[in-house]
Amino acid sequence: MFFHIVLERNMQLHPRHFGRDLRDKLVTKLMKDVEGTCSGRHGFIVAITGIESVGKGLIRDGTGFVTFPVKYQCVVFRPFKGEILEAVVTMVNKMGFFAEAGPVQIFVSNHLIPDDMEFQSGDMANYTTSDGSVKIQKDSEVRLKIIGTRVDATEIFCIGTIKDDFLGVISDPGAAS
Amino acid sequence: MGSHEALSVDPFKRLVKLAARAFYDDITTKGDKQPKTGRSDNRGIAVVVLDALTRRQWVREEDLAKDLKLHSKQLRRTLRFFEEEKLVTRDHRKETAKGAKIYSAAVAATGDGQPGGREGDEKLKLHTHSYCCLDYAQIYDVVRYRLHRMKKKIKDELESKNTVQEYICPNCSKRYTALDALRLISPHDEYFHCESCDGVLVAEADKLAAQELGDGDDNARRRRHEKLKDMLQNMEEQLKPLMDQLGRVKDLTVPEFGSLQAWELQNAAGRAANGDHGNDPSKSSQGFGFGGTPMPYVGETKVEVDFSGIDGKGDIKSENGNGPMKVLPPWMIRQGMKLTEEQRGETKQEAKMAGSLTAVESSDDKKTTDEKDDVKNIQDEYVKAYYAALLKRQHEQEVHDDSKQQTSNATTSNGVTMPTERQIGMKSKRGDEYEGDDVEWDEEPPAGSSAKNFKVHDLNVEAEASDGDEDEDDIDWEEG
Ligand SMILES: [Zn+2]
Numbered sequence: 001m002f003f004h005i006v007l008e009r010n011m012q013l014h015p016r017h018f019g020r021d022l023r024d025k026l027v028t029k030l031m032k033d034v035e036g037t038c039s040g041r042h043g044f045i046v047a048i049t050g051i052e053s054v055g056k057g058l059i060r061d062g063t064g065f066v067t068f069p070v071k072y073q074c075v076v077f078r079p080f081k082g083e084i085l086e087a088v089v090t091m092v093n094k095m096g097f098f099a100e101a102g103p104v105q106i107f108v109s110n111h112l113i114p115d116d117m118e119f120q121s122g123d124m125a126n127y128t129t130s131d132g133s134v135k136i137q138k139d140s141e142v143r144l145k146i147i148g149t150r151v152d153a154t155e156i157f158c159i160g161t162i163k164d165d166f167l168g169v170i171s172d173p174g175a176a177s
Numbered sequence: 178m179g180s181h182e183a184l185s186v187d188p189f190k191r192l193v194k195l196a197a198r199a200f201y202d203d204i205t206t207k208g209d210k211q212p213k214t215g216r217s218d219n220r221g222i223a224v225v226v227l228d229a230l231t232r233r234q235w236v237r238e239e240d241l242a243k244d245l246k247l248h249s250k251q252l253r254r255t256l257r258f259f260e261e262e263k264l265v266t267r268d269h270r271k272e273t274a275k276g277a278k279i280y281s282a283a284v285a286a287t288g289d290g291q292p293g294g295r296e297g298d299e300k301l302k303l304h305t306h307s308y309c310c311l312d313y314a315q316i317y318d319v320v321r322y323r324l325h326r327m328k329k330k331i332k333d334e335l336e337s338k339n340t341v342q343e344y345i346c347p348n349c350s351k352r353y354t355a356l357d358a359l360r361l362i363s364p365h366d367e368y369f370h371c372e373s374c375d376g377v378l379v380a381e382a383d384k385l386a387a388q389e390l391g392d393g394d395d396n397a398r399r400r401r402h403e404k405l406k407d408m409l410q411n412m413e414e415q416l417k418p419l420m421d422q423l424g425r426v427k428d429l430t431v432p433e434f435g436s437l438q439a440w441e442l443q444n445a446a447g448r449a450a451n452g453d454h455g456n457d458p459s460k461s462s463q464g465f466g467f468g469g470t471p472m473p474y475v476g477e478t479k480v481e482v483d484f485s486g487i488d489g490k491g492d493i494k495s496e497n498g499n500g501p502m503k504v505l506p507p508w509m510i511r512q513g514m515k516l517t518e519e520q521r522g523e524t525k526q527e528a529k530m531a532g533s534l535t536a537v538e539s540s541d542d543k544k545t546t547d548e549k550d551d552v553k554n555i556q557d558e559y560v561k562a563y564y565a566a567l568l569k570r571q572h573e574q575e576v577h578d579d580s581k582q583q584t585s586n587a588t589t590s591n592g593v594t595m596p597t598e599r600q601i602g603m604k605s606k607r608g609d610e611y612e613g614d615d616v617e618w619d620e621e622p623p624a625g626s627s628a629k630n631f632k633v634h635d636l637n638v639e640a641e642a643s644d645g646d647e648d649e650d651d652i653d654w655e656e657g
Contacts, residue, residue, distance in 0.1 A: 091362070093362065093368070094367040094368055095358070095362075095367070095368065096355075096358070105359060107358035107359065109380075111340075111342055147341070148341050148355070148356060150356040157358075157359055159341060159342075159355045159356055159358070
């Protein structure tokens, strides 16, 4: 799920940036540092959308670096148990398959793949129904439901299922070609 | 009113009784260490306690123990269990013997239970007394939630849905779950590998199956499947009465007794209003205060004029239920209503008198009705005057409301034109407002940083906006 929230971060800035572009430098650095990172609490920071405030700078002893507390608005992506996501399959193996929904990695184990889909090893490992009409392989797009998340301080990993109504392949790259 | 309340309370009582028998029948509150034999086996107590509580509202736990001939400790243990189960609300307070009287008075007003008859001991010693009461609203939710969880658990297991697959290393029996999958994949083959010994992990067979393993994997799986199916079917069969009751209760108003204090006040006030002051005038003048402490709201007696006609209910017998038509109270009569004369109460006195007389002739208790009618006449006059005043009041109120609404409409229509949300375009404007404070920053041309992308530019504007109030006594970097 996406959220638009306000976060705060202490930014350290080198004295060489102290000029008319100080604020630009601060914001550029903030974006470079923060966008794409993941915190267990808030999820993945997708994009910064605005700066709420920049607090008073504080000179660090000895170095001359200055720390600014910056409050910024950003869009974060945080997967939840029970959430339905659309994801791209990245890897298929005997144990199941891996998929990505933006920055989130999801593993779907083989017992959460419908029983009528069999694993086919080979060059392009895949799960296929007995009549061959549905196939899950690398680059397939699937709709899945998250049934578990593991949230570390800097990482979120999910496990999902496609064994439920309206879940499974939504576009098959093999069929198009 | 009484019968209306009973209508909604009884199904809830039945719900509690069914739930008690379904879920709390074999609950023991003894410690697990003690052997459950003979006397120490107190299974069934839970059901008895819940049943007793359906016949009461708030009850002092000592009194309940006495009534049930239970040891108060045992009762308290059971109640604590139900408190944890969210079926029962409890309240504890320190009170003098006098304070306890308030409760007794309230109990007397509800008519259930006997007021504790301790008159003499007006000790000022404080005792902690515990009270308990069923929380019907919560019970309804708790029971539904419990059923939902039961069903979901079995169904999920049945379809092996939502279970996190576990893996085990056959060499070192280290366990992993699907959440570790990312660390376990190997570039060389299609299996998961143990982190410690690089052994190929095997998926662990589902938990229930593992318990009764014996024959082949398939067989065990099938047996387990059947067992779960049976379980689900049994559950649905055996809990059907409970589920039906939940359905019946669904649209009814939940009986609410409020907190202990609120309940006491309500019932004590109700008693006072009924003219049932007891024999102690000092008690009523003090408003049943806690040991003399002034209590708000107690003095406020509510007079409820209960016109049976208002409810439009046929089953409630009016005081002189002889007239075939019910006289609608004047404030209920609006323009455009089709009413008979009788309903309007226009031919009221004569017609009613005649009606009642003829009807009464066929009934047995003529004298009493006549006497009643005399009193009734006076009452009617009074009530008529009262409603005339009330009607007038209502009209005034309506006019007042209308004008009020108009004014509020005006304000809202004004409000619409006002920008309620900050818009992106507005932000730069905000920045301008602060120009005065921030001399250094506004020298920087906003378009000067043209090499930067749109986003940065936008942020920059915003930053300026917030800049004004921050940097006043800040170090002026740009000046240095
Ligand atoms: Zn191992």
